[in-house]
Amino acid sequence: MSKKFVYMFSEADASMKNLLGGKGANLAEMTKLGLPIPQGFTISTEACTKYYEDGELVNDAIKAEVENSLEQLEALTGKKFGDNSEPLLVSVRSGGRASMPGMMDTVLNLGLNDVAVEGFATKTGNPRFAYDSYRRFIQMFSDVVKGLPKSQFERVLDDIKETKGFESDLELSADDLKEVAEAFKALYVKHEGSEFPQDPRTQLMDAVEAVFGSWNNERAIIYRRMNDIPGSWGTAVNVQAMVFGNMGDTSGTGVAFTRDPSTGEKGIYGEYLLNAQGEDVVAGIRTPEPISRLENDMPEAYAEFMRLAIELENHYKDMQDMEFTIEDKKLYFLQTRNGKRTAQAALKIAVDLVDEGLCTKEEALMKVDPKQLDQLLHPMFDVEALAAAKIYGSALPASPGAATGQVYFNADDAVEAKKRGEAVILVRLETSPEDIEGMDAAQGILTVRGGMTSHAAVVARGMGTCCVSGCGELKIDDSAKTFTLGGKTVAEGEFMSLDGSAGNIYLESIKTVDPEISGDFGRFMGWADEVRTLKVRANADSPKDVQNAVEYGAEGVGLCRTEHMFFEGERISKMRQMIVAKTVAEREAALEELIPYQKADFKGMYIALDGKPMTVRLLDPPLHEFLPHSVEDIKELAVEMGITYEELQATVDSLHEFNPMLGHRGCRLAVTYPEIAVMQTRAIIEAAIEVTKENGLKIVPEIMIPLAGEVKELAYVKKFVVETADRIIAESGIELEYMVGTMIEIPRAALTADAIATEAEFFSFGTNDLTQMTFGYSRDDAGAFLDDYYKKSILESDPFARLDQTGVGQLVQMACEKGRSVKPGLKLGICGEHGGDPSSIEFCHNIGLDYVSCSPFRVPIARLAAAQAVLNNK
Numbered sequence: 001m002s003k004k005f006v007y008m009f010s011e012a013d014a015s016m017k018n019l020l021g022g023k024g025a026n027l028a029e030m031t032k033l034g035l036p037i038p039q040g041f042t043i044s045t046e047a048c049t050k051y052y053e054d055g056e057l058v059n060d061a062i063k064a065e066v067e068n069s070l071e072q073l074e075a076l077t078g079k080k081f082g083d084n085s086e087p088l089l090v091s092v093r094s095g096g097r098a099s100m101p102g103m104m105d106t107v108l109n110l111g112l113n114d115v116a117v118e119g120f121a122t123k124t125g126n127p128r129f130a131y132d133s134y135r136r137f138i139q140m141f142s143d144v145v146k147g148l149p150k151s152q153f154e155r156v157l158d159d160i161k162e163t164k165g166f167e168s169d170l171e172l173s174a175d176d177l178k179e180v181a182e183a184f185k186a187l188y189v190k191h192e193g194s195e196f197p198q199d200p201r202t203q204l205m206d207a208v209e210a211v212f213g214s215w216n217n218e219r220a221i222i223y224r225r226m227n228d229i230p231g232s233w234g235t236a237v238n239v240q241a242m243v244f245g246n247m248g249d250t251s252g253t254g255v256a257f258t259r260d261p262s263t264g265e266k267g268i269y270g271e272y273l274l275n276a277q278g279e280d281v282v283a284g285i286r287t288p289e290p291i292s293r294l295e296n297d298m299p300e301a302y303a304e305f306m307r308l309a310i311e312l313e314n315h316y317k318d319m320q321d322m323e324f325t326i327e328d329k330k331l332y333f334l335q336t337r338n339g340k341r342t343a344q345a346a347l348k349i350a351v352d353l354v355d356e357g358l359c360t361k362e363e364a365l366m367k368v369d370p371k372q373l374d375q376l377l378h379p380m381f382d383v384e385a386l387a388a389a390k391i392y393g394s395a396l397p398a399s400p401g402a403a404t405g406q407v408y409f410n411a412d413d414a415v416e417a418k419k420r421g422e423a424v425i426l427v428r429l430e431t432s433p434e435d436i437e438g439m440d441a442a443q444g445i446l447t448v449r450g451g452m453t454s455h456a457a458v459v460a461r462g463m464g465t466c467c468v469s470g471c472g473e474l475k476i477d478d479s480a481k482t483f484t485l486g487g488k489t490v491a492e493g494e495f496m497s498l499d500g501s502a503g504n505i506y507l508e509s510i511k512t513v514d515p516e517i518s519g520d521f522g523r524f525m526g527w528a529d530e531v532r533t534l535k536v537r538a539n540a541d542s543p544k545d546v547q548n549a550v551e552y553g554a555e556g557v558g559l560c561r562t563e564h565m566f567f568e569g570e571r572i573s574k575m576r577q578m579i580v581a582k583t584v585a586e587r588e589a590a591l592e593e594l595i596p597y598q599k600a601d602f603k604g605m606y607i608a609l610d611g612k613p614m615t616v617r618l619l620d621p622p623l624h625e626f627l628p629h630s631v632e633d634i635k636e637l638a639v640e641m642g643i644t645y646e647e648l649q650a651t652v653d654s655l656h657e658f659n660p661m662l663g664h665r666g667c668r669l670a671v672t673y674p675e676i677a678v679m680q681t682r683a684i685i686e687a688a689i690e691v692t693k694e695n696g697l698k699i700v701p702e703i704m705i706p707l708a709g710e711v712k713e714l715a716y717v718k719k720f721v722v723e724t725a726d727r728i729i730a731e732s733g734i735e736l737e738y739m740v741g742t743m744i745e746i747p748r749a750a751l752t753a754d755a756i757a758t759e760a761e762f763f764s765f766g767t768n769d770l771t772q773m774t775f776g777y778s779r780d781d782a783g784a785f786l787d788d789y790y791k792k793s794i795l796e797s798d799p800f801a802r803l804d805q806t807g808v809g810q811l812v813q814m815a816c817e818k819g820r821s822v823k824p825g826l827k828l829g830i831c832g833e834h835g836g837d838p839s840s841i842e843f844c845h846n847i848g849l850d851y852v853s854c855s856p857f858r859v860p861i862a863r864l865a866a867a868q869a870v871l872n873n874k
């Protein structure tokens, strides 16, 4: 039998999410549960993949299946698609496996044309409604399917309203709307050079292709990269019989959550609009009413909605985000899905669901996106600074948190300002998917229009970006790049602050402080710790960082980059003395002076770790990083150091490299200057001995030699480390175990890992350098061209953020296998940036690493991702 690409809602269920997308699978499931669902069918994600395989073409077999499903839908509804007197109208909506809000668009009222609209008007007895539906369809079809800017249609509509002296769309009569539809069609002809398509089947197939095509639009590609969604998944298309919320005052449409998506508080939370279609609520064009108003307006529909919403939550065992429409008092559900939520809400909901007996701890662990935990650890306003600040306005608290930054009015300017290192507040009339990069660049988002479920609110919450929405008093002057609020005018680049939890707006910069973590967090993370097997360490270089890391649950330090210890205060001048030294004796003398600093730092870190392990890496960067480069700075330093300018300039010149990343760095430094490795080993071992004696802690120092690619260079440096450590331990009179290991960050090290393992007691994968050297992309320069790679679908994600499992990952896996073939107990970890990335962490778990190490703020993310890795494999 040939493959099936199209499924009626009644033929499927929730388990078919990969094939039918989340929306399609849930519509099928709700149909199965007997909920009031306008019926329809889903064209599968495999049809989307096929569309791309066939060179962006919907093949005849799929078209035939669509035709067949249309016939079934006609039978179910008793209406005919393309009929002139009682036409079946449909909505066409995208729906991938993972929800991608706002990324791909919807066409409503499809099936109308110049003739059918007349029949529709007669049949419904409501010509105003019929023409309203038609003009909306023309606009949506033109925008979504043909890419004609929505704003041009809005301008035409505004002009007509202005000529007639109307303020609101609701004042337009049937004849006015007919005129609007004519004007819209004229606009279409002007742009497309052809008439607006009158054949419903052409309309339908064009819309289906547009949904498939939108899978690869730029916004979708950006969203996927930000959310780790593979391009190969594709999107499904849902074709559903229309029900109408714009039929008059006994109709309406809304969006609601079963728990508050900002706080997690239990209780229906939502908004609706009387006499409107779904897009009006989601797009934030009109500011909607709270759902409690529905109880007054239509008590029966409200009661039914409440009952079914709770049924859905119990069924899915998670907070639901539902869209509904009431057509002449009759309630329909158009969609349900597990709702997007803030990190605070996610934790509260997960913990509450367990306490309410709705799900197990393990199920609860799967309900929180590890990346979201980041939001919990971000700054809030300093209470006193906030109290002293003046509130100039307030609006909806759409996404919590605190943001202070400089004002920009469009996404491009926001992105540019971020590149200059500014904190950005993006101020917009309303946001749309085109703004996604600007929203991502912003610390905070403020909109004039839109409710709690508007695009700005939903997207900001998902990103964890603070957002205040629907501030109607704010007047933007686009040409002057200013806005006015509460009597004050603010220009581009000036400071303002947003309180996304209270909805308050301030026109000044306000100090922020680190957040406090709730009890839910501790409980929830405790559950993650019970499940995970992968250990989580932190990359930390100072006692303060270690303290932070331990607070967030780190089980040790996986990478202490010792070079960071040489930049502060007088240390840098001692380091420079060491670098300009001409003889070994001079260098040793300078190093001797550095020992007390290093030792004090290590002691502080060992104490903060309270017996947890710490891997210390010997000096890694090229020495010229410690010297100035401009003539003035070199002159100034020469005077400070008591040497001539020429002498210092000569040292700087001699250290110059064409390719510093591939130059004299890592263990190569210690090959040339073993005394550096000796000094650092002394500091590490002496610190451990002193803390053992003074604090009674059992410490097993882990000394890590970086950037080895050949076992002999590792052996060469290791010899100095071991001799030094053994001598100091022997003199100390106590017993101290220690380990010497290496980083695997050069492809050759991975390829020869069995040989390397003979000289190493542990491997730590430095996947930053390993990615750099495997791809041959400079870590410092790749940003400039990677964007082109995403746009052209050559890469889906930044390989420096998300481990490239097919290439770099294979080297890591191979090195693990080769290493353990020589030393079965070889300890394995990762300390590149990927150690804090959930999908990379899952890979690390799967290939049997012992631990991941990441920045302190990402430790909770890693703990949860490690637990989810276990659960995903169950």
Ligand code: PEP
Pocket: 559, 561, 620, 745, 765, 766, 767, 768, 769, 770, 831, 832, 833
């Ligand atoms: C690495 O290369 O992955 C690493 C952790 O070292 P660094 O980033 O310091 O080069």
Ligand code: MG
Pocket: 745, 766, 768, 769
């Ligand atoms: Mg490195």
